[in-house]
Amino acid sequence: RENLKTYNMEEIGKHDSKKNRVWVTFKQGVYDITDFIDMHPGGSSKIIMAAGSSIEPFWTIFANHNTPEIYELLESMRIGNISKEDAINNSINENDPYSKEPRRHKALKINGQKPFCAEPPSSLLIESFITPVELFYVRNHLPVPEIDLKTYTLELAAEETTKKTLTFEDIKNYPKYTITSAVMCGGNRRSEMAKEKQLKGLSWDVGAVGNATWTGAKLCDVLKDLGINEDNYNHVQFEGYDSDPSGSPYGASIPISKAVDPRADVILAYEMNGQPIPRDHGFPVRVIVPGVVGARNVKWLAKIIVSKEENQSQWQQCDYKGFSPSTDWDNVDFSKAPAIQEMPVISAICTPVPCETVVPINGKINVKGYAWSGGGRKIIRVDVTNDQGKTWHTANLDCEDTNAKEGRYWSWTLWSIDLPVDKKCKETEIWAKAVDASYNVQPESFKNIWNLRGFLCNAYHRVTVQLKH
Ligand code: MTE
Numbered sequence: 257r258e259n260l261k262t263y264n265m266e267e268i269g270k271h272d273s274k275k276n277r278v279w280v281t282f283k284q285g286v287y288d289i290t291d292f293i294d295m296h297p298g299g300s301s302k303i304i305m306a307a308g309s310s311i312e313p314f315w316t317i318f319a320n321h322n323t324p325e326i327y328e329l330l331e332s333m334r335i336g337n338i339s340k341e342d343a344i345n346n347s348i349n350e351n352d353p354y355s356k357e358p359r360r361h362k363a364l365k366i367n368g369q370k371p372f373c374a375e376p377p378s379s380l381l382i383e384s385f386i387t388p389v390e391l392f393y394v395r396n397h398l399p400v401p402e403i404d405l406k407t408y409t410l411e412l413a414a415e416e417t418t419k420k421t422l423t424f425e426d427i428k429n430y431p432k433y434t435i436t437s438a439v440m441c442g443g444n445r446r447s448e449m450a451k452e453k454q455l456k457g458l459s460w461d462v463g464a465v466g467n468a469t470w471t472g473a474k475l476c477d478v479l480k481d482l483g484i485n486e487d488n489y490n491h492v493q494f495e496g497y498d499s500d501p502s503g504s505p506y507g508a509s510i511p512i513s514k515a516v517d518p519r520a521d522v523i524l525a526y527e528m529n530g531q532p533i534p535r536d537h538g539f540p541v542r543v544i545v546p547g548v549v550g551a552r553n554v555k556w557l558a559k560i561i562v563s564k565e566e567n568q569s570q571w572q573q574c575d576y577k578g579f580s581p582s583t584d585w586d587n588v589d590f591s592k593a594p595a596i597q598e599m600p601v602i603s604a605i606c607t608p609v610p611c612e613t614v615v616p617i618n619g620k621i622n623v624k625g626y627a628w629s630g631g632g633r634k635i636i637r638v639d640v641t642n643d644q645g646k647t648w649h650t651a652n653l654d655c656e657d658t659n660a661k662e663g664r665y666w667s668w669t670l671w672s673i674d675l676p677v678d679k680k681c682k683e684t685e686i687w688a689k690a691v692d693a694s695y696n697v698q699p700e701s702f703k704n705i706w707n708l709r710g711f712l713c714n715a716y717h718r719v720t721v722q723l724k725h
């Protein structure tokens with residue numbers, strides 16, 4: 257490295273486009289990343305913004321870059337060093353955008369610190385039909401914004417035209433609805449799919465889901481007041497107050513048919529389990545789109561846009577989509593797949609946990625878990641086996657939303673079973689699969705549903721436990 261050339265920031269700054277070659281700095285190093293840009297897993301639109309300057313503020317935000325593998329990859333593109341004076345100037349630390357994060361419960365298993373991503377242990381998860389807010393999984397893509405209720409506003413627009421701006425009080429003045437709904441990340445249970453074949457994404461266990469009550473205004477009521485002709489639009493977009501270094505917010509969208517349907521129960525929620533929504537979950541207002549993948553349930557809601565187009569964020573366009581098992585990073589075309597909306601049927605065994613030693617009582621072991629399907633489809637049955645499917649036992653559906661109307665089963669279903677086990681066996685493998693009201697069933701294995709981003713991980717859940725008779 258000592259033999260490499262020294263550059264000053266002015267020179268580096270000239271390498272700010274593919275035409276002039278793209279250079280970035282990290283600590284003392286200067287790197288030519290031109291040939292890497294099109295291969296960047298996170299797309300090219302953000303990385304190009306660091307051209308001619310430091311990549312460090314980006315990695316403070318997208319802190320999942322701070323791994324030895326990525327440092328090594330960057331090092332392979334090193335072309336030089338920053339001049340001494342410039343290196344000192346650069347190292348003056350900007351304020352860490354993550355310095356004002358809320359306090360989190362210690363029980364959460366952390367999947368990523370910055371942005372914060374964490375899930376509860378599965379044994380806690382099924383302890384209650386309603387997930388306590390402190391134990392509800394957190395999936396942030398950016399720093400948690402700080403929002404003052406007194407100055408909070410929600411902008412409503414049709415395409416580029418602002419139609420209205422609501423205060424928190426304005427939202428509370430709409431008729432108040434409470435629904436119970438699960439929210440599930442599109443990558444829930446990804447860690448199991450990753451065992452099939454390597455993929456990209458946070459390694460979620462079975463806990464990237466929670467079930468809560470959500471209270472607020474109905475989106476359809478708020479949209480009605482805009483006085484627009486719904487037939488002229490196709491999507492309703494949501495933007496959060498959380499934004500990246502370039503100022504672009506987290507964004508997502510849903511089809512307008514969902515947004516304007518009173519029976520779809522889309523809520524602009526300001527309460528979670530009867531309390532103001534905690535900061536991690538979207539204080540003061542988030543949208544809850546029941547039955548739809550977590551990613552569209554935008555937190556810290558800043559703007560709602562009625563549009564002909566889907567939201568243009570990377571999360572709507574180049575993420576949260578499913579592909580064939582034969583699609584890989586060399587041939588993937590994100591524009592060719594629709595964004596995930598309603599989720600498929602899924603279940604998980606939550607206790608016992610993998611490798612646990614269980615003592616059978618009267619030749620049986622107690623197995624508990626959850627099941628859920630998107631689109632309001634009720635869970636009608638959960639089947640469990642521990643002899644590779646020779647015998648299927650039907651689980652008891654212990655807790656479900658008894659008030660839900662047909663086609664509006666937004667909550668999860670908690671199930672349990674006393675499963676007979678063979679006295680001769682020291683070990684047993686338990687499988688669970690759920691069936692929803694449309695008779696959709698979970699696929700048997702991950703082999704043929706594997707996808708490069710690890711979404712829709714709904715194969716039979718399999719848990720092996722030790723038996724101590
Ligand atoms: N909304 C904003 N503004 N920013 C985000 O990073 N993450 C989304 C969604 N809404 C996100 C967001 C994703 S991918 C999921 S799975 C859910 O929020 C997680 O909600 P939770 O953290 O309340 O469990």
Ligand code: MO
Binds near residue numbers: 441
């Ligand atoms: Mo997610």
